[in-house]
Amino acid sequence: MKINKLNSIILLGLVAIISILVAQLLWTKEAFTIEQKKLSQKAHIALLEVAKKLYEGTNHELPFQNPVQKIANDYYIVNVDNEFEPDILEFYLKTEFKKMNITTDFEYAMYNCQSDEMIYGDYISLYKKKAECKKTVYFPKHKNLVYYFAVRFPNETTYLFSSMRFWFVLSTALILILLIYVYSIFKLLQHKKYSELQRDFINNMTHEFKTPLASILIASKYLIEQKPIKEDKKLYTYTDIIINQGNKLNGHIEKILNIAKSDYAPLELKKESILIVPIIEEAIENIQLKYPEASIKIETSSKEYLLETDIFHFGNLVYNLLDNAVKYCNEKPEITIKFTEENNCLKLEFIDNGIGINPKKISFIFDKFYRVQNEKSNEVNGFGLGLYYVKEICSLQNWKIKAENNKEKGVTITLSIPNKK
Numbered sequence: 001m002k003i004n005k006l007n008s009i010i011l012l013g014l015v016a017i018i019s020i021l022v023a024q025l026l027w028t029k030e031a032f033t034i035e036q037k038k039l040s041q042k043a044h045i046a047l048l049e050v051a052k053k054l055y056e057g058t059n060h061e062l063p064f065q066n067p068v069q070k071i072a073n074d075y076y077i078v079n080v081d082n083e084f085e086p087d088i089l090e091f092y093l094k095t096e097f098k099k100m101n102i103t104t105d106f107e108y109a110m111y112n113c114q115s116d117e118m119i120y121g122d123y124i125s126l127y128k129k130k131a132e133c134k135k136t137v138y139f140p141k142h143k144n145l146v147y148y149f150a151v152r153f154p155n156e157t158t159y160l161f162s163s164m165r166f167w168f169v170l171s172t173a174l175i176l177i178l179l180i181y182v183y184s185i186f187k188l189l190q191h192k193k194y195s196e197l198q199r200d201f202i203n204n205m206t207h208e209f210k211t212p213l214a215s216i217l218i219a220s221k222y223l224i225e226q227k228p229i230k231e232d233k234k235l236y237t238y239t240d241i242i243i244n245q246g247n248k249l250n251g252h253i254e255k256i257l258n259i260a261k262s263d264y265a266p267l268e269l270k271k272e273s274i275l276i277v278p279i280i281e282e283a284i285e286n287i288q289l290k291y292p293e294a295s296i297k298i299e300t301s302s303k304e305y306l307l308e309t310d311i312f313h314f315g316n317l318v319y320n321l322l323d324n325a326v327k328y329c330n331e332k333p334e335i336t337i338k339f340t341e342e343n344n345c346l347k348l349e350f351i352d353n354g355i356g357i358n359p360k361k362i363s364f365i366f367d368k369f370y371r372v373q374n375e376k377s378n379e380v381n382g383f384g385l386g387l388y389y390v391k392e393i394c395s396l397q398n399w400k401i402k403a404e405n406n407k408e409k410g411v412t413i414t415l416s417i418p419n420k421k
Contacts, residue, residue, distance in 0.1 A: 010185055017178050024171055031167050035160045036073065039102070039153075044068050046096035047078050047151065053092045054084045067148075074156040079148045086110065086121050089149055094124065104159035109139040110149040117141055118150065209253055217246045269310040269396055277303040279311060280337060283318040291326045291333065300339035305346060307417065313393050320386040321413055325352035329410075346419040353410040362403055366391040 047068045067079040093108060107123040118139040139150050153159070161168075223229055224239045277300060284296045307314070326333040329352065338349040357365060357372055364370050371384040394401045400416040 010189070013181065013185060017182065020174070020178065024174060028164075028167060028171060031164055032160060035163050039156065039160065040070060040073075042100040042102055043076060043151075043153070044070070046093075046100045046102060047076055049096045049099075050089070050092040051078050051080050053096075054080050054089070055082065071142075071150075074153040075150065076152075077142055077145065077148050077150045079145050081147045083147060084110075084149075086119075090122060090124070093151065104153055105155050106151055106153050108149060108151045111141065111145065111147065121149075123154075210250070213246060213250055213253070217243065217250065220246060269313060269393075271308050271310055273306050273308055274311050274314075275303070276305050276307045276309075276314065279315050280318050283315055283322060284337075286319060287322045287326065290323075294322075294326050294333040294335065296322065296333075296335045296337070298337045298339070302339075305339065307346075309397060310393075317390050317393050320390050321350045324386055325350060325354055325411070328352075329354040341419055344419050346417045348415040348417065350413045350415075351406065351410065352412075356405045356409060357403070357411055359405065362405065365403055366401070 048066075051067050069077050069079070071077055089108065089110065093106070097106065105123065105125045108121040109118045110121060111117075112119045118141055139152070142148065142150075220239055220242045224236065224243065229235045229239055277298065280298060284298075287296065288294055322335060325335050331353065334353045336349075336351045338347075338351060340347045340349070361372050365372060366387050367384075368388040369384040370388075391401060393399075394415065398418075401413065403411055403413045406412055
């Protein structure tokens with residue numbers, strides 16, 4: 001169900017991306033057309049004013065109501081039906097184009113009655129010197145006109161694109177956002193694929209281990225009960241080692257399975273109201289069976305602390321914290337579990353006398369598969385899942401957990417739990 005939902009979201013996202021890109025292309029095309037029409041209108045008005053200027057002081061009026069004709073997108077002709085000087089024409093063209101804010105290069109030519117052809121005038125550039133300007137553009141003769149001039153905008157397309165800078169910046173930003181979205185979706189799918197492969201591998205691996213391990217444990221427990229084994233101290237010790245190490249390996253496998261399961265679906269907590277001090281005392285007894293030399297005490301003013309939690313997972317949480325504290329200690333382990341109440345919270349502090357943690361790495365100790373490299377790393381077996389499991393249980397119940405080095409030696413891990421008495 002979750003996979004189908006994710007696929008639907010991705011499909012809708014891709015449809016939205018394609019729709020936005022199509023709309024963006026249509027929008028840009030429409031904006032270009034609008035800018036082209038605006039330039040055409042401004043050029044038409046400017047050329048009409050030039051024609052009027054050429055007739056000023058000649059005792060003649062314009063022979064046509066609209067003498068300006070657009071031959072092509074960048075090519076205009078103006079019928080004035082009267083002789084005029086090229087210098088005057090150039091002056092008027094510059095003046096009117098400036099008034100209409102037409103800031104692109106242009107070139108002009110005019111019809112010569114004597115030679116019966118268009119005489120090239122000049123290339124007018126706002127940004128280049130005349131020596132740098134090209135003068136090779138062809139102006140065809142108009143067969144129905146006698147006195148007229150022509151104007152061409154050789155860089156019209158470039159000018160129109162430059163006037164749309166804002167639209168292009170906006171479009172580029174939108175395309176970048178869409179590309180980031182597509183990349184994020186790609187990485188999400190890639191991560192999902194790798195996560196599924198990892199989970200399947202862990203599940204298959206651990207299940208393959210559990211079957212032969214169960215057989216080894218059953219055989220070892222049967223073997224240790226045999227009279228010849230009990231009478232031979234060495235054989236009894238070796239068999240006991242096999243059982244202890246087998247149980248330890250079985251615990252690691254169960255831990256990996258639980259973590260793999262929690263990655264796929266959140267752990268389900270069966271909460272009930274329990275007295276937590278007896279649960280902690282039971283965890284202490286189990287740890288001391290494993291590590292008889294460990295000294296663990298509880299500092300509390302009351303044994304009546306009630307907590308809404310899952311008794312199984314809370315017991316595992318305490319056991320993991322104590323087990324970790326004992327394993328990373330170079331001397332006789334001394335651990336104190338201290339209860340305090342502060343700001344309507346019950347605080348459980350697990351204070352040990354271990355080797356401590358590098359301050360730069362202490363923030364990573366709750367990450368999955370993370371193990372701090374120190375003097376005990378090679379001696380201590382594990383997968384870096386114990387404290388990750390503890391953090392997961394705390395997160396599911398909205399408890400806060402933090403770790404900090406003690407002033408002298410060791411580490412204190414503090415659980416902040418909503419107080420219920």
